[in-house]
Amino acid sequence: MYAIVKNGGKQYKVQEGDTLLLDKLSLESGSEINLDVLAISNEGLLSFENGSVKAEVVEEARAKKVLIYKKRRRKDSKLKRGFRRSYTKVKITAISA
Numbered sequence: 666m667y668a669i670v671k672n673g674g675k676q677y678k679v680q681e682g683d684t685l686l687l688d689k690l691s692l693e694s695g696s697e698i699n700l701d702v703l704a705i706s707n708e709g710l711l712s713f714e715n716g717s718v719k720a721e722v723v724e725e726a727r728a729k730k731v732l733i734y735k736k737r738r739r740k741d742s743k744l745k746r747g748f749r750r751s752y753t754k755v756k757i758t759a760i761s762a
Contacts, residue, residue, distance in 0.1 A: 666707050668718050668760050670700040679757045689751040692722045705762045716762045720755040727751050
């Protein structure tokens, strides 16, 4: 059994026991959340009815820094920037149709 959930404008295919990195939700570790369900597959049949996916917040953290470096040749023009994503790590605990 798997479900397709939506969070932060992105869609994820999840099963029980999976861990996801979602956009930062500002929740405490150990709290439970319900994710928006788009579809649920049960024994090969895909249904678009109401279902629920429960997840437990594992931690909130920041990813490694990604460096963006742009350089234009022969123009002495360069730009260096960095980006660090804040995320919430959740573990899927239950899927119900």
